[in-house]
Amino acid sequence: MITDLSHGLFTRAQELIPGGVNSPVRAFKSVGGEPFFAHRAKGSYLFDVDGNRYIDYVGSWGPMVAGHAHPKVLEAVFNAAREGLSFGVPNPLEVTMAETLTRMVPSCEMVRMVNSGTEATLSAIRVARGATGRSRIVKFEGCYHGHGDSFLVKAGSGALTLGQPDSPGVPKALADLTLTLPYNDFDAATALFEQYGEEIAGLIIEPIAGNMNCILPRDGYLQHLRALCTQYGAVLIFDEVMTGFRVAPGGAQQVYGVTPDLTTFGKIIGGGMPVGAYGGRRDLMQQVAPAGPIYQAGTLSGNPVAMAAGLATLELVRQPGFHAELKAKTEMLCDGLEAAAKEAGVPVTTNRACGMFGLFFTDRKVHSFADATACDTAAFKRFFHGLLQRGVYFAPSAFEAGFLSTAHSELDIELTIEAARAAFREV
Numbered sequence: 427m428i429t430d431l432s433h434g435l436f437t438r439a440q441e442l443i444p445g446g447v448n449s450p451v452r453a454f455k456s457v458g459g460e461p462f463f464a465h466r467a468k469g470s471y472l473f474d475v476d477g478n479r480y481i482d483y484v485g486s487w488g489p490m491v492a493g494h495a496h497p498k499v500l501e502a503v504f505n506a507a508r509e510g511l512s513f514g515v516p517n518p519l520e521v522t523m524a525e526t527l528t529r530m531v532p533s534c535e536m537v538r539m540v541n542s543g544t545e546a547t548l549s550a551i552r553v554a555r556g557a558t559g560r561s562r563i564v565k566f567e568g569c570y571h572g573h574g575d576s577f578l579v580k581a582g583s584g585a586l587t588l589g590q591p592d593s594p595g596v597p598k599a600l601a602d603l604t605l606t607l608p609y610n611d612f613d614a615a616t617a618l619f620e621q622y623g624e625e626i627a628g629l630i631i632e633p634i635a636g637n638m639n640c641i642l643p644r645d646g647y648l649q650h651l652r653a654l655c656t657q658y659g660a661v662l663i664f665d666e667v668m669t670g671f672r673v674a675p676g677g678a679q680q681v682y683g684v685t686p687d688l689t690t691f692g693k694i695i696g697g698g699m700p701v702g703a704y705g706g707r708r709d710l711m712q713q714v715a716p717a718g719p720i721y722q723a724g725t726l727s728g729n730p731v732a733m734a735a736g737l738a739t740l741e742l743v744r745q746p747g748f749h750a751e752l753k754a755k756t757e758m759l760c761d762g763l764e765a766a767a768k769e770a771g772v773p774v775t776t777n778r779a780c781g782m783f784g785l786f787f788t789d790r791k792v793h794s795f796a797d798a799t800a801c802d803t804a805a806f807k808r809f810f811h812g813l814l815q816r817g818v819y820f821a822p823s824a825f826e827a828g829f830l831s832t833a834h835s836e837l838d839i840e841l842t843i844e845a846a847r848a849a850f851r852e853v
């Protein structure tokens with residue numbers, strides 16, 4: 427595979443950009459080698475600057491649930507951009523977006539647009555602290571909620587990928603206010619709330635974890651957390667930046683029938699443009715400035731071009747059969763991967779939800795951070811490169827979920843399974 431132009435670009439980038447990338451997980455650090463540089467993308471494919479094509483299972487880390495460069499999304503962006511890029515006063519698309527989000531996710535009685543998932547989770551935690559007057563928050567080992575100081579404690583995604591689940595630069599006084607729990611451990615959650623319950627402002631969780639690879643909540647787990655937060659007056663926050671509109675039209679909260687007090691969004695609601703949002707109970711959201719005293723702001727929040735991209739994507743997501751198709755393709759891929767691994771005699775298990783999946787090199791089911799970190803990451807590394815050489819791009823980390831789109835054809839999936847069959851033999 428020719429990668430000369432990507433190599434040249436990466437060499438230049440490393441001189442001027444930390445690690446040569448604008449987001450750590452893109453650097454291939456945990457899998458080795460160098461990232462390819464994209465020239466363009468279309469549907470289920472990425473095309474790099476050296477002319478290589480990849481079947482893409484990262485999808486810009488989630489936004490591309492309807493495929494790259496969808497004509498309806500591009501048309502919406504072009505039409506909005508012609509009218510101006512940013513006004514600094516409200517625009518009608520912000521109202522349409524708020525009406526769309528609150529209709530699709532009924533727990534969100536009100537919503538505020540921001541520009542990234544990180545901003546959304548930062549803001550949601552501030553609302554929880556401001557509304558309760560309490561300071562402690564609870565997060566889960568291996569969950570990632572963006573790079574906000576309070577969250578870089580036993581974090582997942584890039585922090586876990588780099589082996590740095592905590593981060594320098596986060597004051598100890600602040601980090602001490604973040605309590606962490608093991609995911610899917612009922613008793614640990616009960617014990618923590620018995621000890622700290624009256625001091626906990628909020629608990630934030632990925633209702634389906636996608637940042638320690640893909641891990642599903644055990645039956646009744648989210649309901650257990652809901653009951654604890656209600657009992658102790660803590661704000662239950664579902665971080666649906668990744669799961670929102672992907673695993674169901676109404677997100678993971680629709681799948682599991684659990685109503686959080688606040689929800690955070692990102693990725694799909696921007697359709698590839700920088701967008702995040704947070705929303706929830708009216709009595710909480712009414713405390714956000716300028717309606718209330720809890721301050722949060724953003725120059726480009728609700729930007730008309732970004733709103734147009736997000737609204738066009740959500741329109742596609744709402745089409746009848748969208749999630750049924752996405753789920754069927756996810757099952758087809760995961761069943762095929764497990765079968766290919768079995769043929770090669772390689773212990774592999776998958777976790778799957780509509781549109782997202784996890785591949786683990788282990789012969790055991792994976793339900794927790796400890797299970798995920800016990801898997802054979804060296805095998806994953808070899809498998810990743812075996813796929814890449816065959817034109818299939820999985821997330822360059824053993825601790826990231828994979829993503830499908832409705833643009834992935836059955837042929838794409840069959841070709842992926844064929845490539846995996848060969849790559850498993852090299853593991």
Ligand SMILES: Cc1ncc(COP(=O)(O)O)c(CN[C@@H](CN)CCC(=O)O)c1O
Pocket residue numbers: 449450451452487542543544545547570571572573583584632636637665666667668692693702826
């Ligand atoms: C559940 C969840 N919550 C919040 C975030 C942060 O969103 P952003 O600030 O990157 O838009 C994310 C971001 N996800 C990572 C990948 N797992 C983004 C990729 C990257 O960091 O480059 C998330 O998954």
